[in-house]
Amino acid sequence: MEKGEEVSNKQIIFKDYITGFPKETDMVLSTGTIKLKVPEGSNAILVKNLYLSCDPYMRSCMAKLDKPNYVPSFTPGSPLTGVGVAKVLDSNHPNFKEGDLVWAMTGWEEYSLLTMPDNLNKITDTDVPLSYYVGSLGMPGLTAYAGFYELCSPKKGEKVFISAASGGIGQLVGQFAKITGCYVVGSAGSKEKVDLLKNNFGFDEAFNYKEEHDLDAALQRYFPEGIDIYFENVGGKMLDAVLLNMKFGGRIAACGMISQYNLEKPEGVHNLFCLISKQIRMEGFLVYYYRHLYPKFLDFILPLIKEGKIAYVEDIVEGLENAPGALIGLFTGRNVGKQVVVVARE
Missing domain, CATH: 3.40.50.720 (NAD(P)-binding Rossmann-like Domain)
Structure with missing residues (x-):
């Protein structure tokens, strides 16, 4: 694929607000298109998503809230959002370049245009599994x-x-x-x-x-x-x-x-x-509200993981199409360990 090329982009679309227990059918797999280039004049970053995190808080994003919540509701007709690990394909931001690995809030899709790059965390240590950055290191x-x-x-x-x-x-x-x-x-x-x-x-x-x-x-x-x-x-x-x-x-x-x-x-x-x-x-x-502790946290936990003093168990699901089932499984206890969805392997 070349920069600027228009490619297909599989997405998990949130259908509409819900009450009660969520179902897989509240989300639908769709295919759109995206240009592999950041628009001129934009400070955005274009990424290829590699790993997505399934987290219980995402259930509150599926409801239409009468009062402000600590996280915004998903937008019906748009992709779900959550924490993910991604690879930068194009960037106009001075702190990120093509090839960088990051973890951030991203879309449940193959490619995302991230318009708030200040919320991105650059991954500099790759001696551990990349998926850990939506889990033990994220x-x-x-x-x-x-x-x-x-x-x-x-x-x-x-x-x-x-x-x-x-x-x-x-x-x-x-x-x-x-x-x-x-x-x-x-x-x-x-x-x-x-x-x-x-x-x-x-x-x-x-x-x-x-x-x-x-x-x-x-x-x-x-x-x-x-x-x-x-x-x-x-x-x-x-x-x-x-x-x-x-x-x-x-x-x-x-x-x-x-x-x-x-x-x-x-x-x-x-x-x-x-x-x-x-x-x-x-x-x-x-x-x-504790993001300022992240560097101190990494200094603490990375050596423990590398020395085998901290274990971390992941429940890995392959394929974006299986993401809805993985998310719903959190609420029935189906997952064993941290639930992660593989969109693509680097």
């Missing part, structure tokens, strides 16, 4: 790092609980906690994932929440003296049970609440008085 990794270290201020010997612990964020939080010298327990939704937590990621204990009829009793079993730190990914009944089992002065980093995303009416949480009676600090956070 937004999920920074989320785990900022949420655990900045919000929770962990200390050696503390007791840490992580829900949805085998996902792209939870698996890292657990390993960060073990490196810090904490006792770590995670919950997940299958025996395979529980085994992964204990055998691959070094969790002290793990349990299948689907097999526990009484989450309060389960947490008492694993934390007889209480929980110091809870990394919240689930919400609902799990959060209610955790509040009863937190220690005095415990910390909760609220990263996500995936159990609530597809409900038209979210579940209530009944044990919030524990925040007062136990002086628990619970804080929600958005990774975008």
Whole structure:
């Protein structure tokens, strides 16, 4: 292909706003065209997408929101957007040139014209799998790092609980906690994932929440003296049970609440008085406000990955046409590890 040539561009188009549980048919594979050249006078960057990330927050982008949200809704009739790894094909921006590898918010399509290049992150270390830059070395990794270290201020010997612990964020939080010298327990939704937590990621204990009829009793079993730190990914009944089992002065980093995303009416949480009676600090956070920590985070995690001290499990799906199914699978627990879609291999 030559610069300026017009080529076909497969895209995953968002059909329309939804309520309730999303379906694969809410997205459709379409083929458009694109010129492989940045328009004259534009500061944009043209990229070929290589890897796309499937993330739970994308469900909120599929709803028509009455109030402002931390991420904008998808536009019906346009491609979905999300974090991706891409290769620069053409650029008018002084900081990026043809051949550079980047990770950024991009379209769910083969080629994207990115008009906000200041949000691009150049990839300079390629001694690790490129797909890690939508996972352990990208937004999920920074989320785990900022949420655990900045919000929770962990200390050696503390007791840490992580829900949805085998996902792209939870698996890292657990390993960060073990490196810090904490006792770590995670919950997940299958025996395979529980085994992964204990055998691959070094969790002290793990349990299948689907097999526990009484989450309060389960947490008492694993934390007889209480929980110091809870990394919240689930919400609902799990959060209610955790509040009863937190220690005095415990910390909760609220990263996500995936159990609530597809409900038209979210579940209530009944044990919030524990925040007062136990002086628990619970804080929600958005990774975008911690972007300034990214260089420090890379300095921290890259050596650990290269030395084999941090493991990372990905669930790889090949082909853009399979991206809708991969995204929907997040909400049924089908993925094992970080869900990644391969659009093209470099």
